[in-house]
Amino acid sequence: MEKTNTNEMMIEFDSYTCNEAFARVAVAAFCTQLNPTLEEVADLKTAVSEAVTNAIIHAYDEKVEKIRIICKIVAHDMYITVIDHGKGIPDVDKAMEPLYTTKPQLERSGMGFAFMEAFMDEITVVSEPGKGTQVHMKKRVGIGTSPFV
């Protein structure tokens, strides 16, 4: 195949709930080139689902705005960044605590960030109130197979 070992894609979409499934399928389709296990695909899909749902529910309060996902594959590392320009998070450390949620009335479990942490190898959240949030995640995928030969 190609004589390189990086590959990048970006998707941008309206913050409709029906696009949550689109977003996770798109990321899963992009990562197939790494020969991921079913488990790894499920992990990525869950993490993307969490971050996108948060953008829809928390960042934009269910108003229709744009959500962007950037995916980059470098050798066997999958980097995923989910970006919104919504209301931002005043205290990221507190937000990331398991069971912490500001929308219990919507039956949010407060486990979104906990799941992203559990299913990805690394996560960094950059947020500024009024400006928006970027969730950077990384996961090693398809080890033991060589995708770019």
Add this chain to the structure above:
Amino acid sequence: MEKTNTNEMMIEFDSYTCNEAFARVAVAAFCTQLNPTLEEVADLKTAVSEAVTNAIIHAYDEKVEKIRIICKIVAHDMYITVIDHGKGIPDVDKAMEPLYTTKPQLERSGMGFAFMEAFMDEITVVSEPGKGTQVHMKKRVGIGTSPFV
């Protein structure tokens, strides 16, 4: 579901051949909200595959550049635009003739545009030599079902 009947997404990716499959899966995933038939999904996938393959092979001569796809759903109409910034097409009418190809050595059949025409309802190609090409396509999808209720 949402109280609107438009939904838009954009994907942008490196012109690697392994992204052809990613592109058509992403478009297919986006259109599921219209409750398409299997036939309609296959039609969209084929058309996207043709346009993306052309961008990779013809527009960029297999160099790695960006390809962009914009999808818009308005009621039951799926609008797809595939954009490259590659070498462009000097004579669009000629290029669209069935069996016409400038790369017979790569075993191109010259049927790419013919397939896009066959599987979509409308196609318009806008191209400028040295600037790139935009392939605009439209297809009515999922008639007889109401997606946005």
Add this chain to the structure above:
Amino acid sequence: MKEICEKRGNKLYVTVPIELDHVEADQLRQEVERMLVDAVIREVIFDFRNTVFMDSSGIGMLMGRQRSMQQMGGCVRVIHAGERIQRILELSGVYKVITIN
């Protein structure tokens, strides 16, 4: 279309969809709550046999039903959860309040 909720005696059986995400969780919540209005239900049983995907929206929905049922003196149970779903249920801690299998 097959019914999502089925009442058998004072138990309510809920067939969880293939992908239990935010959209599906909202829909399940509505369906179950509607059933609870009219009928005497002591136990809501979520059948995960078809489910291959779940995120934290599903956890929120389960916890919410557990709270509803507890108020009425009832409870919630999860059956036929596959390996991945079980792992997610464990991770979330819901197994502390909800019976699994």
Add this chain to the structure above:
Amino acid sequence: MKEICEKRGNKLYVTVPIELDHVEADQLRQEVERMLVDAVIREVIFDFRNTVFMDSSGIGMLMGRQRSMQQMGGCVRVIHAGERIQRILELSGVYKVITIN
């Protein structure tokens, strides 16, 4: 891994992949051409039983093999093509030079 090409007498059977796109068409071309170098083959038979997706890259690959075989006095055949694949083969006009089923 199952072999894509299998020689039986002077026939070469080719198992076409699930999705015959640009990437897979290039690979099939290479595999088939490699087989043609060493063996005496009179007919290349493409078995589409698993194939659900094909685009014009597949057509180009079939036409190319037809040309190779014709030069050697042989031919190409397509078997087990489903409805959609048949429609695409018809659309492309390859049925004029390639036997289908």
